[in-house]
Amino acid sequence: MMSTPATPDPTMEAIGQAVFEGRTGDTASARQKLLNLWSEIGVTGDPLHRCSLAHYLADLYEDPAPALAWDVRALDAADAVTEQRVQEHHAGLHIAGFYPSLHLNLADNYRRLGSFDAATEHINAAKKHAPDLPQDAYGAVLRTALDEVAEAISQRNTTKRPSAPGPTT
Structure with a gap:
């Protein structure tokens, strides 16, 4: 879901940096960074941000129960993302x-x-x-x-x- 943005988006960039950190082995730090971002975004924030963050945060949990909770949040947020918003982020993406x-x-x-x-x-x-x-x-x-x-x-x-x-x- 991550790709080069059409316009700069500091939140998506921060999500991408945390995801990279998690994939290189520091899952605890990456998880904390994403949880902090989640607090900033809020449950009614930009659905693309919520979807992306929750989707990647779920992968940072070994236990399937908290992973499931974040994956549910990601799907719920995806249902609120418009095609226009996805295109603003990257013209090649589609919800x-x-x-x-x-x-x-x-x-x-x-x-x-x-x-x-x-x-x-x-x-x-x-x-x-x-x-x-x-x-x-x-x-x-x-x-x-x-x-x-x-x-x-x-x-x-x-x-x-x-x-x-x-x-x-």
Whole structure:
């Protein structure tokens, strides 16, 4: 979801910096920076900021329960993001392209918590939105993850996927 902005956006830049920090191993610091940003943005702030922040913050939790809470916030915020707002951030993005990943994350968290009916509902929603994924490396990674999560749901497997984003145990 992150890309070069059409116009400077300090909040998106701060989110990107925290995400980078988390991906390089300092998940505690990255999580705290995103939580501080969340306090600044607020629950009624810019939906693109809320969606992006919550989506990435969820990945910084090993425990699927808090990850699920942040993924729910991300999906709720996505429903409030307009296409115009996404285009203001980056002309090549479309809000429809956010939904496969958002639903995938929800499906994976519900699966890890053993809530297989809810996981199935969200994996089906992710698959429904999969045609909106770009035909690039990012889209390929998500399509593979969709297959992995669907298979894990069918097997009633609650273990973390080795390819799942987030901190390693």
